[in-house]
Amino acid sequence: MSAEEHRQRAIEALGILDTPPDERVDRITRIAQQAFGVPMVSVTLIDRDRQWRKSQIGLGGNEAPREGAFCDVTVRQGDTLIVEDAALDSVFSTNPFVTGDPNLRFYAGHPIQAPSGEHVGTLCILDTTPRHLDDAQVALLRDLAEWVQAEIAQVDQIDQASLVQRALLPAEMPETPGYTLAAATVAAGQIGGDIYDWYRLGDRLRVTLADVMGKGIGPAIIASAVRASLRTAPDRPLAAAVSEVDRLLEDDIGGTGVFVTAFHADVELASGEISFVDAGHSLxxxxxxxxxWDYLRSTGLPLGMGFDDGRESALAVLHPGDALLCCSDGLLDVLDGDPFEHVRRVLRAEGPQGAVDEAARLARSHRGVDDLTVLVVQRDR
Structure with a gap:
């Protein structure tokens, strides 16, 4: 495979081409314009036959031909390219971007690398009059380009983490005759620290909801680990499974100040009996x-706090017409007035799925407040 094919694969793997503007990248282009006092700035990515601008100021559009592009030369040479006066430059004096719109005279660009090392684009500054950059300004351009590179890599990492997290959610709803199930999770950002899980274990329905303190990649990784641990050896008693997670978290993240609240339960489908462990969740x-309303409580502090004195399960019963509801505390942030009355009213009027959809809608309208997860198990008969 040629170097160009490797480069093209790398830019396509980023998944950034033709995506909407990103304020984190736009901020850097604004800073570059202010720092250098130029009329045009671009974060340019080199696609097969075009240059596509993730962010731009003063260039009037997000695409231009690749042929003849200054940025293509920068990417190919893999180092800072500075053209102080293109009209006098033997390489660029006849360039269509010099002899025609936008009539460039000055160009300075530094390459941007994909996480795998290929040069895929540039941060460049441009002007219609000649310019000179001193050493400090060249260093600043390089630093700003590396900032763009870090932001693009972070977007890619977040997208990949988001895919992994979505893959860890239940793939399908369990078959539970006589019961109606509904659940949803909405992250405050692109990824969150809430997880839920449900699956059949013979005549039982196993349900879990966990909430890791904080938002972002770190809590999402911990939440995924909690889910995986609770799925291991499903025949263990509930309290033993939760205690094992507690020990693992204490070994791995003890002392970091991160903790996890969790609700872990079995529902006997024939009788409606619920056996559950509440690890500091209380929701x-x-x-x-x-x-x-009945409040489901059992002894236990949040996981990872290092104070597990032995988890104990508690019991409750779902009778026909009853609904088990478990949520993360993000739900409390989006409900107005009496949250119990709000939930009761929507659940009765819309049913479990309608109530969950309403919670998700409210979460999206309050984006950034906190992760929100809601799970409902209603016994119909």
Whole structure:
């Protein structure tokens, strides 16, 4: 495979071509314009036959031909390219971007690398009059380009982490005759620290909801590890499974100040009996058929705090018409007035799926407040 083919694969793997503007990258182009006092700035990515601008000021569009592009030369040479006066330059004096629109005279660009090392684009500054950059200005251009490179890599890492996290959510809804299930999770950002899980274990339904303190990649990784651990050896007693997660977290992240709250339960489908462990979560409830609420409590602090004195499970029963509801604390941030009355009203009017959809809608309208997850198990008969 040629170097150009490697480079093209690298830029396509980033998944950034033709994506909407990103404020983090736009901010850098604004800083570059202010720092250098130039009319045109671009974060340019070199595609097969075009140059595509992730961010630009003063160039009037997001695409231009690759042929003759100054940025293509910068990418190919893999180092800073400075053309002080293109009209006097033997290489660029007849360039269509010099002799025609936008009538360039000055160009300075530094290459941007993909995480795998290939040069895929540039941060460049341009002017219609000749210019000179001193050593400090060249260093600044390089630093700003490396900042863009870091932001693009972070976007790629977040996107990959988001794909992994979505893959760890339940692939399908378990078959539970006589019950209606619904659940949703909405991250405050691109990825979150909430997870839920549900699956059949013979005549039981296993349900889990966990909330890692914080938002972003770190909590998302921990949440995925919690889910994986609780899925291991599913025949263990609930309390033993939760205690094992506690020990693992204490070994791995003890002392970091990060902790996890969790609700882990089994529902006997024939009887409606619920066996559950609440590790500092305190957001598990039953809405009874007569519209009263039962609060599900069991002993235990959050996971990872290093104070596990032995987890114990507790019992409750879902009767026909009752609904088990578990949520993360993000739900409390988006509900107005009495949250229990709000939930009761929507659940009765819209059913489990409608109630979950409403919670997700509210979470998206309050984007950035906190991760939100809601899980409902309603016994119909």
């Amino acid at each position: 598990g409830f039953i809405l009874r058929a007569d519209d009263t």
